[in-house]
Amino acid sequence: MSEHEGARAASAGLNGTARQVTGGQEARVGPADVEAVRFSSAGVLQRGYDVGQVDDFLDRVRAELERAGTELQRLEAESAALREELRAVREEPPAAPAPVDPTEQAVGILMAAQQTADQYVADAEGFSRMLAGQAREQYENLLQRAREEADEVLRAAHAAAGAASAGPLDASAGPAAPPAPGVPAQGPTAEEVREQVAYLQAFGRACRTQLRTYLEGLLADVEAQWGRADPSALPAATAAAGQRTAPGGTPLETPLPAPGAVDAHRAVVDLTGSDRTAPAHR
Amino acid sequence: MRASFAKAAAAGDEAPLYFYSHLFLRHPEVRPMFPVSMVHQRDRLFRALGQVVDLVDDLDTLVPVLQQLGRDHRKFGTLAAHYPAVGASLLATLQHFDGAWDESLARDWGAAYELVAKVMVDAAEGAAQEPAWWEAKVVTHEVRSLDVAVLRLQTQVPLGYRAGQAVSVETELRPRLWRYYWPAGAARPDGLLELHVQAHDGGPVSSALVRHVGVGDVLRLGPAQGAATLLESGRDLLMVASGTGLAPLKAMVGEVAATSPGRRVHLFAGARDEAGLYDLPDLRRLEAEHPWLTVTPVVTGEGRAARSAHEHGDLPEVVLRHGPWTARDVHVAGDQRTVERTVEALTAHGVPPERVRAEVLAPSRPGPDVGGEVAR
Numbered sequence: 001m002s003e004h005e006g007a008r009a010a011s012a013g014l015n016g017t018a019r020q021v022t023g024g025q026e027a028r029v030g031p032a033d034v035e036a037v038r039f040s041s042a043g044v045l046q047r048g049y050d051v052g053q054v055d056d057f058l059d060r061v062r063a064e065l066e067r068a069g070t071e072l073q074r075l076e077a078e079s080a081a082l083r084e085e086l087r088a089v090r091e092e093p094p095a096a097p098a099p100v101d102p103t104e105q106a107v108g109i110l111m112a113a114q115q116t117a118d119q120y121v122a123d124a125e126g127f128s129r130m131l132a133g134q135a136r137e138q139y140e141n142l143l144q145r146a147r148e149e150a151d152e153v154l155r156a157a158h159a160a161a162g163a164a165s166a167g168p169l170d171a172s173a174g175p176a177a178p179p180a181p182g183v184p185a186q187g188p189t190a191e192e193v194r195e196q197v198a199y200l201q202a203f204g205r206a207c208r209t210q211l212r213t214y215l216e217g218l219l220a221d222v223e224a225q226w227g228r229a230d231p232s233a234l235p236a237a238t239a240a241a242g243q244r245t246a247p248g249g250t251p252l253e254t255p256l257p258a259p260g261a262v263d264a265h266r267a268v269v270d271l272t273g274s275d276r277t278a279p280a281h282r
Numbered sequence: 283m284r285a286s287f288a289k290a291a292a293a294g295d296e297a298p299l300y301f302y303s304h305l306f307l308r309h310p311e312v313r314p315m316f317p318v319s320m321v322h323q324r325d326r327l328f329r330a331l332g333q334v335v336d337l338v339d340d341l342d343t344l345v346p347v348l349q350q351l352g353r354d355h356r357k358f359g360t361l362a363a364h365y366p367a368v369g370a371s372l373l374a375t376l377q378h379f380d381g382a383w384d385e386s387l388a389r390d391w392g393a394a395y396e397l398v399a400k401v402m403v404d405a406a407e408g409a410a411q412e413p414a415w416w417e418a419k420v421v422t423h424e425v426r427s428l429d430v431a432v433l434r435l436q437t438q439v440p441l442g443y444r445a446g447q448a449v450s451v452e453t454e455l456r457p458r459l460w461r462y463y464w465p466a467g468a469a470r471p472d473g474l475l476e477l478h479v480q481a482h483d484g485g486p487v488s489s490a491l492v493r494h495v496g497v498g499d500v501l502r503l504g505p506a507q508g509a510a511t512l513l514e515s516g517r518d519l520l521m522v523a524s525g526t527g528l529a530p531l532k533a534m535v536g537e538v539a540a541t542s543p544g545r546r547v548h549l550f551a552g553a554r555d556e557a558g559l560y561d562l563p564d565l566r567r568l569e570a571e572h573p574w575l576t577v578t579p580v581v582t583g584e585g586r587a588a589r590s591a592h593e594h595g596d597l598p599e600v601v602l603r604h605g606p607w608t609a610r611d612v613h614v615a616g617d618q619r620t621v622e623r624t625v626e627a628l629t630a631h632g633v634p635p636e637r638v639r640a641e642v643l644a645p646s647r648p649g650p651d652v653g654g655e656v657a658r
Contacts, residue, residue, distance in 0.1 A: 129484025
């Protein structure tokens, strides 16, 4: 402090450069002070400036430079900190506004809206469940009936085959008794029966395939119904459908019916009409 | 604190409905983390909260439950920052339903919730070296019967699991709906995974997985869960599967092959009709590969549809006919009715209950009347 006191005393003695000193603050040296500084001559006997005054002034300049240096460092540090903060703020997503407690009324409205949405989804799922259940039941009934019919046809065919093979035996046992003219032939030959059996078996297979495909079409429609309740799922659903594998392991050429396209469903059924194992007509 | 929870719980569906509405209004940004229909979500929330409140005096049990919850929530995209938001809405909900709510209750609940959240967040952060979920590409998709498909999935990073554990599955066709499936076959280092999926009528995820998902699609899988892993006594094994309950048991066969091939395994695979024995060729292949494995397919349906050259009849009865099984460890998996009846029959047969492990396949959305649940 004594240094400061000295500097202050010196400044007080400078020509017109005395600074107001306030509240114990050190008088600071500015460029104007350096410009305006005048030193008394050292005295009558010596040449040059008064050494005391020059030293005091230099002290003040040194103090000022030190202060400026410190200040610069502090400002640089502060500036770096601010830059860092700014970068962080820029990188972070804008902070969400402080959450506001919703009013009871708003909560009530959202509760009702959510319940409505829940109800719609539940209805759609219930509908889909019902349709799928009905389709399955229908599939099983049709399959059952087809089996019974196929059994019936096979039984008839076996009976006919039995009769056909019994025919020649009868003929050889008795005296030659050609069929009376005008009476239709006794029945199909064994060869014909075999052909018929093969045809019926192929027919049975075709029916099965067709039923399966028809049912899958139905199920796909049901799925589409579900999809409508959740439209965001639709494009992906139809895109994915193209790559499925059919039960037998052969790729299904036709994509599943597009949602809402009622005709696509018929197209799937028609596809089996051209099934190579199926008879050309039904 | 229990009293105020009881008051909210007594309000039934109203309370979680209020909670989620409050949460979504205060933090609209979390709404996309939930499915459109919140019915099941609400159910789960209060079940979980009830469990926590019940166990609050039994920290040894509670803490692992919370840790598991915390880890499992990573797959939903839950962040530490979400926990205070949930806490605030939870307190608002309790206050709404409790006429006697006061400052001290609010403080107690706040502190308790903070503790719960901390355990969950810590567990989630502890699991941070493991992926929050696994992306799994469908590499094959075979529709084996009208409503069963076998999917093979490829994950980039192998998803570790024990035979008998289940993984949760989400498809982007049904966003935010996660369902549990058991991988079939032991975990493989190459990240290949096999799922057996039965489409339930009206089941959004199962029917999408069977009928809409195709090769090249990407599913999301959550971490493996479940404690019904292979019994490790070294005894011979009896396994009884109905339907797609076959999957976890097939995984156990794989684990036996890898770790203890000395154990004999008799696997019964039950299905209503022959078409339901959807994985028989692969089971026959395993049987041919492993001399210690016997596979008996059983057709359980009645009537003409069930005509078959395989064993036929009620699954528990057929199993007992092949007995005795009293010296074996038993794993049972399948639909609830079959599993319960099989376990009952085997216990009566003399198998000690601690040697029987059962897993029930439950469609995640039971009962047709979802609307009824809303009104309850």
